[in-house]
Amino acid sequence: MGGSSRSKRLSEDRPLASTGLALRPRRSRSVLHSSERAATALSLGFVTAFLTVIVALPIAALIWASKKRGGSDFWQAVSNPEAVAALKLTISVAVIAALVNAVFGTIIAWVLVRDEFRGKSIVNALIDLPFALPTIVAGLVVLAFYGTSSPLGINVAFTRTAIVLALLFVTLPFVVRTVQPVLIELDKDMEEAARSLGADEFTVFRRIVLPSILPGILSGVTMAFARAIGEIGAIVLISGNLPYKTEVSSVYIFLRNQGGDPAGASAVAVVLLSISFAVLLAVGGVRRFATRYERA
Numbered sequence: 001m002g003g004s005s006r007s008k009r010l011s012e013d014r015p016l017a018s019t020g021l022a023l024r025p026r027r028s029r030s031v032l033h034s035s036e037r038a039a040t041a042l043s044l045g046f047v048t049a050f051l052t053v054i055v056a057l058p059i060a061a062l063i064w065a066s067k068k069r070g071g072s073d074f075w076q077a078v079s080n081p082e083a084v085a086a087l088k089l090t091i092s093v094a095v096i097a098a099l100v101n102a103v104f105g106t107i108i109a110w111v112l113v114r115d116e117f118r119g120k121s122i123v124n125a126l127i128d129l130p131f132a133l134p135t136i137v138a139g140l141v142v143l144a145f146y147g148t149s150s151p152l153g154i155n156v157a158f159t160r161t162a163i164v165l166a167l168l169f170v171t172l173p174f175v176v177r178t179v180q181p182v183l184i185e186l187d188k189d190m191e192e193a194a195r196s197l198g199a200d201e202f203t204v205f206r207r208i209v210l211p212s213i214l215p216g217i218l219s220g221v222t223m224a225f226a227r228a229i230g231e232i233g234a235i236v237l238i239s240g241n242l243p244y245k246t247e248v249s250s251v252y253i254f255l256r257n258q259g260g261d262p263a264g265a266s267a268v269a270v271v272l273l274s275i276s277f278a279v280l281l282a283v284g285g286v287r288r289f290a291t292r293y294e295r296a
Contacts, residue, residue: 059273066266077267085244086252087271093160093248094228097167102221105175106213112176113183127177130170135233142166143238158240163248166234171227175220182216215287222283226276 067074077083112124130138144150146165147157156162186209194204232250239246241255249272256265 062266062273063270065263066270069263073263074267077261077264078271080264082243082247083249083252083264083268086247086249087268089160089163089247090229090249090272091275093163093167094225096164097171097228098221098225100164100168101172101175101224102217105172105220105224106179106217108172109176109179109183113180127173131173135170135231136237138170139166139234139237142169142234147238157238158242158246160246162238163235163246166238167228167231170231170234171224174224174227175217178220178223179213179216182213186212218283218287222280225279229272229276 066077078087108127112120133141142162142165143157145152146154146162148155156165190208191204194208199207230250232248232254235248236251236254239248239251241247241251249268253265253268253272256262256268
């Protein structure tokens with residue numbers, strides 16, 4: 001009797017022990033998930049606070065300053081003929097610089113990835129040079145080569161051509177550096193398979209390479225356009241800042257602010273900000289559409 005009751009108690013205790021062992025991993029997993037959620041909330045709070053202080057609040061302050069004197073004054077400031085001329089010139093030269101760099105930046109990235117040649121590291125360093133130079137120094141560099149003292153006799157100073165050349169100089173790295181990593185990761189076996197099936201080089205590029213690098217090109221073009229539309233340092237010396245001729249919006253905003261009209265300067269700045277934001281959204285939508293099959 002005593003032996004049978006003892007074995008019965010042991011058999012009853014085993015399920016309880018096994019249940020306790022089974023609950024431990026569940027508790028540890030719940031504690032782990034809770035700590036992960038806490039870490040995520042902390043990280044998200046830090047990012048939100050940082051972006052609010054550095055980006056959102058300054059933009060809100062700019063919008064508030066532009067409308068401080070009312071909507072009618074805002075419209076009068078942005079519809080001023082000189083402001084409109086500066087905006088038209090800014091958008092046109094920014095589009096030209098972004099499109100030219102989309103073509104030549106892609107070609108340069110292709111050469112740097114697919115070809116081996118002496119001095120490749122020097123070329124890479126030269127491409128990054130506009131990033132390292134202060135923009136006013138970049139303007140001096142462009143002026144020294146394309147100005148009145150050009151060693152080749154090329155004098156386009158104080159013209160719209162000079163503005164485009166200065167913007168090409170400062171925006172070239174964006175397309176190159178966004179296309180290069182995509183080309184490096186591109187699978188060459190697909191290209192070889194297409195060639196083995198009789199496809200020529202243009203067809204291989206159009207049907208295989210271009211769809212793969214298009215998101216990188218679009219990203220580079222977007223950043224180049226955004227940089228060009230707000231550039232001032234590389235332009236202010238070589239453009240001449242002639243109203244209705246070579247005065248871009250960034251210079252117009254600077255002169256307005258220096259002339260005691262911060263509200264008018266802020267109004268034009270808000271227009272530039274809206275244009276840049278709209279372009280970012282539009283290109284982001286195109287990039288998302290172009291990569292829809294990769295995300296499926």
